[in-house]
Amino acid sequence: MDDHTDLFSIGQLARRTGLPVRTIRFWSDEGLLPPTARSTGGYRLYDAAAVARLELLRSLREMGIGLDDVRRILDRQTSVREVARAHVRALDAEIRTLRVRRAVLRSLTRRGVTTEEWRIMSDLARLSAQERQRIIDDFVTEVFAGLDDGPGTGIAQAMRAMPAELPDEPTDEEVDAWLELAELVADPDFRRRAREMAVAGSAGEDAPPPEPMLSIESARSALAAGIAPDSERAREVLDAMVDPALSRAERRRLADGMAVFTDRRVERYWQLIGVLNRQPPFPPAVPAVEWLIAALRADR
The missing domain is CATH 1.10.1660.10 (Multidrug-efflux Transporter Regulator; Chain: A; Domain 2)
Structure with a gap:
C-alpha cells in the first residue's frame, strides 16, 4: 500500500x-x-x-x-427512512403474491385439476394484485364503454369497487371461485351478454339489482315443486304474482323486459365475488325468474 x-x-x-x-x-x-x-x-x-x-x-x-x-x-438524495417505507410496501406486495402462489399450490395438491386449469391458475398466480384487478377493470371498461348513466349502468361502479382478489389464507372454495371468475370475465359470450344488459340499462329500461333480483318466492316455490310453467297450476301462481287482467301481449312484453336482465352467468359473477369477499351467500334467483318468464310467455 x-x-x-x-x-x-x-x-x-x-x-x-x-x-x-x-x-x-x-x-x-x-x-x-x-x-x-x-x-x-x-x-x-x-x-x-x-x-x-x-x-x-x-x-x-x-x-x-x-x-x-x-x-x-x-448520495443523500433521499433518506434511509423514505426508502425503507417504499421497500416495506414493495415487500408487502411480494408477500401477498407469494401467499397467492402458495394458496394455488396447496389447492393443487389437495385435488386433481386439468392441464388447462393448471395453466390458468399458474398464469394468474404469477400476476400482481394490480394486474389481476386490471382483468376486472378491463372487462368493466369493455362492457360499459361509451354508455351514458342510466338505471342499469350503476352496476359498472359496483363491479369496479368490489375487490376480486384472493383473501389471505384462502380456502379451496375461494381458489376455485377466483379461477372461475377469471375464466368468466374472459369469455367473449359473457362479455357480449353483459354488454347487452348494460346497453338496455343505459337506455332507461328497468334493471334488477345484482343481488337476488326480485321478491319471487312464489315462483321459487313453484319451481321447487316441479310445477310446469305452462300448466294450469302455474296460472294460479302467476295470477298471484301479476295482475290477472294483463293481456297475453302485455304478459309477453313483461316477460321480454325481465329476460333482458336475467342471465345465470351474471348472477354467478356476483356469487363468485361474494365468495372472494367472504360475504354471506344468497340463493340463486335467476332460475325462479326464468320460470316466471316462461309462465308469462306460456300459451294456455
Whole structure:
C-alpha cells in the first residue's frame, strides 16, 4: 500500500468485511464506493469513511434494496427512512403474491385439476394484485364503454369497487371461485351478454339489482315443486304474482323486459365475488325468474 498506512486495498476490505473481492470491485465500478486514492501501481485505496460506506451499502443490499435506491441514499438524495417505507410496501406486495402462489399450490395438491386449469391458475398466480384487478377493470371498461348513466349502468361502479382478489389464507372454495371468475370475465359470450344488459340499462329500461333480483318466492316455490310453467297450476301462481287482467301481449312484453336482465352467468359473477369477499351467500334467483318468464310467455 506504499506509505498510505490509513488506507485499505480491495483485498484488505474483503478480509475486513467478509465480502467477496468481486462484489466490492463491482460496487466500486458502479460508483457506489468511489476510491479515496490510488496506489503508485494504480490500485484503488479506501479510507475509514469508505469502510463505513461499504458497511451501509452491504446492509442496504442485504435488505433487498435495489442499487438505484442505494445510490440515492449514499448520495443523500433521499433518506434511509423514505426508502425503507417504499421497500416495506414493495415487500408487502411480494408477500401477498407469494401467499397467492402458495394458496394455488396447496389447492393443487389437495385435488386433481386439468392441464388447462393448471395453466390458468399458474398464469394468474404469477400476476400482481394490480394486474389481476386490471382483468376486472378491463372487462368493466369493455362492457360499459361509451354508455351514458342510466338505471342499469350503476352496476359498472359496483363491479369496479368490489375487490376480486384472493383473501389471505384462502380456502379451496375461494381458489376455485377466483379461477372461475377469471375464466368468466374472459369469455367473449359473457362479455357480449353483459354488454347487452348494460346497453338496455343505459337506455332507461328497468334493471334488477345484482343481488337476488326480485321478491319471487312464489315462483321459487313453484319451481321447487316441479310445477310446469305452462300448466294450469302455474296460472294460479302467476295470477298471484301479476295482475290477472294483463293481456297475453302485455304478459309477453313483461316477460321480454325481465329476460333482458336475467342471465345465470351474471348472477354467478356476483356469487363468485361474494365468495372472494367472504360475504354471506344468497340463493340463486335467476332460475325462479326464468320460470316466471316462461309462465308469462306460456300459451294456455
